Amino acid sequence: MDIKITRTKNPKRKPEKGEKLGFGKIFTDHMFIMDYTEGIGWHDARIVPYGEISLEPSAMIFHYGQEMFEGLKAYRGVDGKTRLFRPDMNAKRANSSNERLCIPQIPEEDFVEAIKAVVKVDEDWIPEEEGTSLYIRPFIIATDAFLGVAPSKTYMFIIILAPSGAYYENGLAPVGIWIEDDYVRAVRGGIGYAKTGGNYAASLAAQVKAHDDGYSQVLWLDGVERKYIEEVGAMNIFFKIDGKIVTPMLNGSILPGITRNSVIELCKSMGCEVEERRISVDELVEAAHSGRLEECFGTGTAAVISPVGKLRYKNEVFTINNNEIGDLSQKLYDTITGIQWGKCEDNFNWSVTL
Ligand SMILES: *Cc1c(COP(=O)(O)O)cnc(C)c1O
Numbered sequence: 488m489d490i491k492i493t494r495t496k497n498p499k500r501k502p503e504k505g506e507k508l509g510f511g512k513i514f515t516d517h518m519f520i521m522d523y524t525e526g527i528g529w530h531d532a533r534i535v536p537y538g539e540i541s542l543e544p545s546a547m548i549f550h551y552g553q554e555m556f557e558g559l560k561a562y563r564g565v566d567g568k569t570r571l572f573r574p575d576m577n578a579k580r581a582n583s584s585n586e587r588l589c590i591p592q593i594p595e596e597d598f599v600e601a602i603k604a605v606v607k608v609d610e611d612w613i614p615e616e617e618g619t620s621l622y623i624r625p626f627i628i629a630t631d632a633f634l635g636v637a638p639s640k641t642y643m644f645i646i647i648l649a650p651s652g653a654y655y656e657n658g659l660a661p662v663g664i665w666i667e668d669d670y671v672r673a674v675r676g677g678i679g680y681a682k683t684g685g686n687y688a689a690s691l692a693a694q695v696k697a698h699d700d701g702y703s704q705v706l707w708l709d710g711v712e713r714k715y716i717e718e719v720g721a722m723n724i725f726f727k728i729d730g731k732i733v734t735p736m737l738n739g740s741i742l743p744g745i746t747r748n749s750v751i752e753l754c755k756s757m758g759c760e761v762e763e764r765r766i767s768v769d770e771l772v773e774a775a776h777s778g779r780l781e782e783c784f785g786t787g788t789a790a791v792i793s794p795v796g797k798l799r800y801k802n803e804v805f806t807i808n809n810n811e812i813g814d815l816s817q818k819l820y821d822t823i824t825g826i827q828w829g830k831c832e833d834n835f836n837w838s839v840t841l
Pocket residue numbers: 558682718719720721722723742743744745746747786787788789
């Protein structure tokens with residue numbers, strides 16, 4: 488892939504050391520763009536100054552939501568090197584989302600090369616403080632100026648970069664989760680396994696309800712029977728019950744998280760038993776009542792491991808592990824972030840150094 492680079496003539500002010508970055512609010516100086524045209528394929532790969540893009544109001548993305556996105560991070564290691572975490576997995580998942588949404592495939596090597604190239608150009612923007620990172624957001628939008636319902640014939644693939652603060656400003660801390668038994672996020676046969684805006688649009692009403700009640704995220708049940716555990720807002724979910732690690736199996740309505748996959752591989756390598764299966768909310772409530780629910784945590788790129796200290800289902804609230812971080816949660820967090828920041832041995836070859 489030939490990438491034309493146009494550097495900005497007006498570099499922005501970079502956040503200073505120690506400045507609060509938050510998440511997804513500050514963007515770097517450059518972005519990657521590539522166009523797709525039916526009959527030609529992907530073309531005009533370029534890195535240009537970050538800025539507005541122009542689309543007709545009739546562009547299909549605005550009406551029927553044909554789009555997909557990905558999310559990963561670049562880390563400034565303790566040795567000063569820049570690392571990506573398993574970007575090949577993002578490339579594969581992007582194409583799985585693309586296939587479901589009738590968006591053309593992007594060769595995996597091009598997807599990863601584009602990420603590396605734009606991160607390289609804005610490498611100075613990667614923050615250095617402990618826990619901070621450069622969040623990478625690749626996405627594809629349908630751009631045909633056409634109100635008919637059909638796959639678009641033109642697309643834009645864009646990558647933007649956002650220096651982001653540590654997810655846990657005051658260290659790893661347990662969160663409260665609301666088990667939603669009214670709204671649903673996805674159904675099998677739908678788009679639940681694709682990383683796409685529509686799933687998030689469907690999730691907002693429940694999230695607002697949970698936030699109003701003081702819970703940080705929603706845990707979704709299956710869309711048909713509202714009986715089986717699926718996943719959290721932007722995280723997959725794990726339980727430790729009777730010493731065994733249990734997580735819902737990928738069934739088509741759950742997003743196949745890269746952190747989820749990494750946690751399963753790590754647990755297995757540590758000699759823990761991992762069960763990927765259906766788990767009903769009744770089984771979970773029973774395990775909580777009988778004291779067999781030892782730990783619960785979410786997994787995702789943003790937080791890596793998010794210990795769950797409190798679960799609410801209907802009118803009952805369960806406290807897990809005294810609302811404290813479990814040993815397994817802590818160990819997984821330390822191991823994965825250790826690999827990401829180049830502090831521990833990367834036995835799985837997950838890190839890609841720029
Ligand atoms: C992105 C995402 C996850 C987590 O995936 P990671 O690859 O681990 O970041 C989980 N659930 C949903 C709905 C997501 O969009």
